[in-house]
Amino acid sequence: MQVLLGAITTGWSIYVIAAISPSLYAEKPEVDFVFTVTGMYGMFVVIHYLVGMKICEKCIYKAHKKSTKRHLLFWCLVGCNTILNIIILAVVSVKIYKHIGRSMRHSLEKGIQNYLASGKWKKMIDTWQYKHQCCGIDDYNDWYQLTWMDKYHVDVNNRIAQSLKLSQEKLHFPVVPWSCCRIKFPMQCLHDPLQQAQSAHLWKEQPKLVVESINTDGCLNKLRAPIRESMIGLLIVCILLVVLQIAIIIVSRLLYTSSKNAIILRNPEGESPGYILTRGCTGQAKRTISELVLAIHTSKSGAQDSDSSKKLSFKKSTLRKFISKSSIRKMTPKRFKKRAKNKKGHDSNEDPVSTEDEEALMLR
Secondary structure, three states: OHHHHHHHHHHHHHHHHHHHHHHOOOOHHHHHHHHHHHHHHHHHHHHHHHHHHHHHHHHHHOOOOHHHHHHHHHHHHHHHHHHHHHHHHHHHHHHHHHHHHHHHHHHHHHHHHOOOOOHHHHHHHHHHHHHHOOOOOOEOHHHHHOOOOOOOOOOOOOHHHHHHOOOOOOOOOOOOOHHHEOOOOOOOOOOOOOOOHHHOOHHHHOHHHHHHOEOOEOHHHHHHHHHHHHHHHHHHHHHHHHHHHHHHHHHHHHHHHHHHHHHHOOOOOOOOOOOOOOOOOOOHHHOOHHHHHHHHHHHHHHHHHHHHHHHHHHHHHHHHHHHOOOOOOOOOHHHHHHHHHHHHHHHHHOOOOOHHHHHHHHHO
8 A cells, every 4th residue: 555655656746747847937946846856755655665565574474583673673763754754745845835826926927917028928828828728817807907018019099999998007908818718619709909999899898798708717726726736645645654654663563573472472373462662561361471471381380290290190009009919928027037037048058038028028
């Protein structure tokens, strides 16, 4: 999941830089910077989680090694740094987005004011308005309120110009460029009464028809829409990455400690408790790991004691059965004296001792 989110972040950043940024003017450096950093961060997330998969695998199969603990700790610290970077990136992105919005407004105002003075701005404004089917900054009235024509472009002594003039001090007229025309309008586009003198009366008699022939939506929101969507998507990805990173750190810690405890409990393939911060994690019957290990050793020592006691009782019972046989006679004091005499006689006359008496003495 995290690898997929990182790949989406990188891919979307490349798309914004390659497809959306070239259509901007003054904001292009800021947009390129933000999404270049975002793309690099997405690649970092992908690499981080691919390495994390190997470390989690090592936590399962090699939890007893000291290197596993060091690798997991280092990876978790990098993950915490990732969370911090995500938060910083999200905050910076929101601020840069606001700056980009202000910069776009300023660029559009400058473009309208220099529409007839600069061929570069004229081409840029016409491209934006025709491509996005928009007109002006917030709406088409921006062309009526901003000064973008001078006395060299308008005959101020013309009767139509004087009748349509919107301001006494400035040359403001109800004129918009041809790029503001609505493509699907079935009639002639009414965008310039100074050039369309035969239809100039419609601006006063049928102003709704004039408005219907041009695009009324502003270009600022439409130019900002891809950047806004990209920022919203980036914030959603950042929130998901933060939540998943915290969850992965907790799960990986539990996985490592559980696998290590399974080895301590001498049951690598069985269930064992894990802990996050302390070693006093409780397992079955609310017992700690130390208590579980002590119980194992106690049970094993008890089993060994029971085995030895069983062996000793078996030996005693066997010996009793052997002594109770009728062929063995008890050694009485009288027989002991007789045996002593026989021993003296054996020493002098080499008289052998009875086998039956010898066996009785040995058993006694």
